[in-house]
Amino acid sequence: MTLTIRGTKLFLFNIILSLPVVIQAQDTHYWTNQYGARASFLGGAVIAGLDDNSSVYYNPANLAFIKQSTVSLNTSVYKYEDIFMGNGGGTNVDLKSQRISLYQQMVSGLLTKDPQKRWRMGFNILARQNVNIDMNQRHEGEYDLLSSNVGNEYYIGNLELRNNVGETWGCLGIGIKINKHFSVGLTTILTYRSHKHTFFYSARAMSGNAGTVIQGIPISVATNSFYLHSRTNIIGGLLKAGFHGRFGKWRFGLNLSSPTVTFWGESRVHREDLQTNLPSIGPGTIDKVRTDEQQNLKSVYKYPLSVGAGITYSYESGLIGFSAEYFMKVPEYRMIESEPSRISIYDSIRTDFLSMYHGADQVINFALGWEQQLLEKIKLHIGMRTDFSYVRTNSRLTKGLLTITSAPVDLWHFSAGVSWRRKQSLMSVGVKYTYGHLDEGFRQLINFTEPLIQAPWFLFGERSNSAYMNIHAVTLMIGYTYYFALK
Numbered sequence: 001m002t003l004t005i006r007g008t009k010l011f012l013f014n015i016i017l018s019l020p021v022v023i024q025a026q027d028t029h030y031w032t033n034q035y036g037a038r039a040s041f042l043g044g045a046v047i048a049g050l051d052d053n054s055s056v057y058y059n060p061a062n063l064a065f066i067k068q069s070t071v072s073l074n075t076s077v078y079k080y081e082d083i084f085m086g087n088g089g090g091t092n093v094d095l096k097s098q099r100i101s102l103y104q105q106m107v108s109g110l111l112t113k114d115p116q117k118r119w120r121m122g123f124n125i126l127a128r129q130n131v132n133i134d135m136n137q138r139h140e141g142e143y144d145l146l147s148s149n150v151g152n153e154y155y156i157g158n159l160e161l162r163n164n165v166g167e168t169w170g171c172l173g174i175g176i177k178i179n180k181h182f183s184v185g186l187t188t189i190l191t192y193r194s195h196k197h198t199f200f201y202s203a204r205a206m207s208g209n210a211g212t213v214i215q216g217i218p219i220s221v222a223t224n225s226f227y228l229h230s231r232t233n234i235i236g237g238l239l240k241a242g243f244h245g246r247f248g249k250w251r252f253g254l255n256l257s258s259p260t261v262t263f264w265g266e267s268r269v270h271r272e273d274l275q276t277n278l279p280s281i282g283p284g285t286i287d288k289v290r291t292d293e294q295q296n297l298k299s300v301y302k303y304p305l306s307v308g309a310g311i312t313y314s315y316e317s318g319l320i321g322f323s324a325e326y327f328m329k330v331p332e333y334r335m336i337e338s339e340p341s342r343i344s345i346y347d348s349i350r351t352d353f354l355s356m357y358h359g360a361d362q363v364i365n366f367a368l369g370w371e372q373q374l375l376e377k378i379k380l381h382i383g384m385r386t387d388f389s390y391v392r393t394n395s396r397l398t399k400g401l402l403t404i405t406s407a408p409v410d411l412w413h414f415s416a417g418v419s420w421r422r423k424q425s426l427m428s429v430g431v432k433y434t435y436g437h438l439d440e441g442f443r444q445l446i447n448f449t450e451p452l453i454q455a456p457w458f459l460f461g462e463r464s465n466s467a468y469m470n471i472h473a474v475t476l477m478i479g480y481t482y483y484f485a486l487k
Helices: 002-017 037-041 060-065
Strands: 022-024 070-086 095-104 106-111 119-143 153-177 182-207 220-247 250-257 261-279 285-299 306-315 318-327 330-337 356-360 363-375 378-387 403-405 411-421 425-442 467-483
Touching (some): 037 378, 060 182, 060 220, 153 220, 220 285
Antiparallel strands (some): 070 467, 106 119, 153 182, 220 250, 363 378, 411 425, 425 467
């Protein structure tokens, strides 16, 4: 009989742990950042080519038509971001993240001694991703949960989410002119990605009418908590090929980016699941801890194959540009690979407790930009672009896998700036506004307001699809380019 009861407890405990673990983060967009002051103000609608250093990233083929050597600090970014998740912790329990960030968007250069050469070479060091999210919430109330107690228990729920991603790309590109109309190019890119993530939630139901005594006060406490912390560093690379054509006032561009290849990746993951004094089938209660931490875990991160195309029409006092880029699907893969381990004294079987998975849906984004001469040396730049999330379907991953994912919020970016040319330099200043909204229809992170005591939830409510999200961000961009005199 003892073995039967013990087996039932383990069965219930495993039900709890087999529930899908969804860790919310906001790192599911490919076009959040653009690079170079003019390119950023134009919404990134520059695949057909701008005659500046941003071509190293957008279309290396356009480098062949640039005749001046330059060094750019494009741009320093001051960003304020406000993320609001309504009902994210339960009915009327909202989650917020308000952060200010400062980072260097791009440093670049284009060096050539002879403007008559058929080829040009340039470099970029750019911030491919910069994510900084911090959410926490506490919910308190009274609920009738414990059968051992008459009346309501005092309930405390806590949630903490921290997500920090920094990704830097170093790009070295070359463009070769075929004739006066066409050119081709290739950029090699070395990537470094650093990701720190913490997700924690807990619930406690406390009663003063049970048999346990603490400091002379009778109290009974039931708890259920989950903790996950991961730290990842990955070095990888990819190639970007470009094609450029120009005929009079029209320019055309095409680029092809290979999937990323991971050269080296390591992670540390710590996970803990804790339940105490929870009811089970049969006599007794559940008191379980499953925990493990592993370091130097093999890790990869995959960007997909992408294809971009653009067209630009130049007129006497300005230009209009359009670009679009298609990102292919990334099938499910193991992002962090852990070793099976014995994570509980009750289990003799080793379990894969820490491996984390990732995947992405296919996405297509588009951008539109307009540049207009205002005065002799001053230009106005206006742009907009889409930034659709790549986590749009639930079929990306096998249900129940440990993953870092996010609500599928589509972003829209609107930008404007001015630049003025001096004798040997160009100064640029502009702003970008980002907006994203998702109506009710995606799952809550946790549900503190409708707690249940029975399996499989145990002190949490069943997560409903009543959450919604609003994202607002304002970014100030400042860029400076210096032009070297040519012999």
